[in-house]
Amino acid sequence: MTTGTLNPRLQEIAEDFSSVPAKDRLQLLLEFAEELPPLPAKYADHRDLLEPVPECQSPLFLAVEVDGGDAVHLFFDAPREAPTTRGFAGILHAGLDGLDADEVLATPGEFSSQLGLSDLVSPLRLRGLAAMLARIKRQVREQRA
Amino acid sequence: MAVPFDSAPKFQDYARPQMLVSTDWLAEHLDDPGLVVAESDEDVLLYETGHIPGAVKLDWHTELNDPVTRDYVDGAGFARLMSEKGIGRDTTLILYGDRNNWWAAYALWVCTLFGHPDVRLLDGGRAKWIAEGRPLSTDVPQRPHTDYPVVERDDTEFRAFREQVAAHLGAPMIDVRSPGEYTGELLHMPDYPQEGALRGGHIPGARNVPWARAAAEDATFRARKELEAIYQDEVGLRPDDDVVVYCRIGERSSHTWFVLHHLLGYGRVRNYDGSWTEWGNSVRAPIRRGETP
Numbered sequence: 001m002t003t004g005t006l007n008p009r010l011q012e013i014a015e016d017f018s019s020v021p022a023k024d025r026l027q028l029l030l031e032f033a034e035e036l037p038p039l040p041a042k043y044a045d046h047r048d049l050l051e052p053v054p055e056c057q058s059p060l061f062l063a064v065e066v067d068g069g070d071a072v073h074l075f076f077d078a079p080r081e082a083p084t085t086r087g088f089a090g091i092l093h094a095g096l097d098g099l100d101a102d103e104v105l106a107t108p109g110e111f112s113s114q115l116g117l118s119d120l121v122s123p124l125r126l127r128g129l130a131a132m133l134a135r136i137k138r139q140v141r142e143q144r145a
Numbered sequence: 146m147a148v149p150f151d152s153a154p155k156f157q158d159y160a161r162p163q164m165l166v167s168t169d170w171l172a173e174h175l176d177d178p179g180l181v182v183a184e185s186d187e188d189v190l191l192y193e194t195g196h197i198p199g200a201v202k203l204d205w206h207t208e209l210n211d212p213v214t215r216d217y218v219d220g221a222g223f224a225r226l227m228s229e230k231g232i233g234r235d236t237t238l239i240l241y242g243d244r245n246n247w248w249a250a251y252a253l254w255v256c257t258l259f260g261h262p263d264v265r266l267l268d269g270g271r272a273k274w275i276a277e278g279r280p281l282s283t284d285v286p287q288r289p290h291t292d293y294p295v296v297e298r299d300d301t302e303f304r305a306f307r308e309q310v311a312a313h314l315g316a317p318m319i320d321v322r323s324p325g326e327y328t329g330e331l332l333h334m335p336d337y338p339q340e341g342a343l344r345g346g347h348i349p350g351a352r353n354v355p356w357a358r359a360a361a362e363d364a365t366f367r368a369r370k371e372l373e374a375i376y377q378d379e380v381g382l383r384p385d386d387d388v389v390v391y392c393r394i395g396e397r398s399s400h401t402w403f404v405l406h407h408l409l410g411y412g413r414v415r416n417y418d419g420s421w422t423e424w425g426n427s428v429r430a431p432i433r434r435g436e437t438p
């Protein structure tokens with residue numbers, strides 16, 4: 001896979017964001033926040049298994065699993081009072097969960113710039129999204145090694 | 146003034162009781178003509194998840210800042226913003242937000258630079274309103290536009306710039322960041338990396354009083370006596386002092402500015418919004434590390 005291209009699901013998300021007027025993008029981000037699945041019991045009862053992402057403005061924890069078929073499964077925990085961070089997690093979940101490890105690793109680190117959010121969300125908050133992705137990719141690499 | 150003040154006993158102890166309203170008061174006056182409520186949050190999506198019914202959103206990042214220069218909007222920009230929100234010059238503006246009103250206090254300070262005559266904070270902010278089980282709405286109100294006059298920003302009274310801070314060395318100064326940022330162990334807020342500076346530490350002479358000490362557990366401001374115990378007994382400030390407050394970009398210190406100026410009645414308090422992201426990146430600016438002011 002060529003590095004620098006978005007997988008079809010992330011591509012569709014990026015197109016959804018860029019096709020709506022700026023003021024509707026926050027609403028879209030909120031939808032991703034609301035669609036983020038809750039943690040399954042195996043993590044909800046064992047939060048120590050989650051990796052903290054301190055780069056996010058609000059507490060965010062994630063877990064990454066690469067299964068025997070090389071598919072990546074993502075789990076996120078973010079408080080409801082932090083909808084922006086939840087929204088970012090929701091985008092990554094919708095765009096990457098279940099994909100092959102190679103596809104996840106090929107996701108460009110700066111893909112968030114294609115969402116058209118930079119005028120709406122401060123750069124710091126967007127870096128939280130990039131940090132989540134970087135940590136996901138690192139865990140995928142470690143688990144395959 | 147058309148909209149009455151909140152006569153809650155707690156507020157009467159403060160120097161300017163009219164600067165605060167309680168959740169009880171707001172619930173009662175929500176539909177008063179001449180009153181607009183605005184939410185200003187750290188998390189830019191919180192308003193969309195539900196806000197005080199009728200409240201408009203005021204975004205610090207996209208609306209109060211100039212999009213290019215590191216500065217606030219100018220008089221024309223502020224007039225446009227207020228007009229679009231349906232806020233008139235004679236409107237009673239009630240601000241509230243998340244995290245102990247941190248960003249709401251910042252918005253209030255910016256409104257003050259433009260001399261908006263009647264702007265108040267909701268004591269306890271978003272957290273207290275929600276904790277009390279009060280209604281929230283996701284309806285975004287469409288208020289009729291107003292004709293807010295163009296009033297140029299006055300940066301002389303409540304805002305300090307780098308050169309003025311350099312000239313203020315040795316005079317009363319409060320660094321409201323976390324102890325780790327103050328001593329220089331951290332180059333950024335805990336949990337907020339990359340909003341940092343090249344050098345860590347504090348402006349020599351500045352005393353460290355983390356901003357949130359002024360807030361109680363329920364996000365309301367502490368009673369006047371408790372505030373005096375912190376800022377006067379502990380740090381030694383006096384109401385006639387000329388005080389500069391700063392943090393990282395001037396948001397947390399807006400909260401302390403509000404406390405010193407409006408609640409304790411200090412006459413001369415300026416917020417240095419360049420704060421550590423300017424000072425800690427400035428060539429040859431004096432810096433002290435460690436706990437000694």
